[in-house]
Amino acid sequence: MNRPPHILLVEAPYYTHIADHLRKGAARAIAAAGATHEVISVPGAFEIPAAIGMVARSTDCFDGFVALGCVIRGETTHYDHICAESARGLQDLAVRDGLAIGYGILTVENEAQALARASAEHRDKGGEAVRACLALVDLKRRFAAGEEHDYTDRAAARGASAGRA
Numbered sequence: 001m002n003r004p005p006h007i008l009l010v011e012a013p014y015y016t017h018i019a020d021h022l023r024k025g026a027a028r029a030i031a032a033a034g035a036t037h038e039v040i041s042v043p044g045a046f047e048i049p050a051a052i053g054m055v056a057r058s059t060d061c062f063d064g065f066v067a068l069g070c071v072i073r074g075e076t077t078h079y080d081h082i083c084a085e086s087a088r089g090l091q092d093l094a095v096r097d098g099l100a101i102g103y104g105i106l107t108v109e110n111e112a113q114a115l116a117r118a119s120a121e122h123r124d125k126g127g128e129a130v131r132a133c134l135a136l137v138d139l140k141r142r143f144a145a146g147e148e149h150d151y152t153d154r155a156a157a158r159g160a161s162a163g164r165a
Helices: 016-032 045-058 078-097 111-118 125-144 154-164
Strands: 006-011 036-041 064-072 101-108
Touching (some): 006 016, 006 045, 016 064, 016 101, 016 111, 016 125, 045 064, 045 078, 045 101, 064 078, 064 125, 078 101, 101 111, 111 125
Parallel strands (some): 006 036, 006 064
16 A cells, blocks of 8 residues: 655745635645645745755655745736746656646736635635646556556547547
């Protein structure tokens, strides 16, 4: 039997009240899955990928990572750069290093949108990011364990069956 997944929540509490909602939703999802977690904080969303990369290279005690933060559009292009580069940084880590990462960085126009998405009672993006991370952890564990897999090319199979009709 596998041990429960151990997840690192990396939060950017720039907007503390929004970060609180995201973290609470994430913690609920982790508890519901029977997983465990730790939390670290970084100054902003831009620093989240660097923190995950540093931790992943320093220790193997985490099965997955969840990025939690919020970027609200302002009057300059700063928003666009932060959103794009934090997402790119996380995707680079996931693809290059095979890390299971849940993306819970809200990119919104205003505080009302952020609160609606962060609240566990509404959109629960913190919980959603945890569930995505745990799905990737499960996938990674299944392949690492050498379980049998159905490698059927479903797209080709659909095309072949459509051609017979």
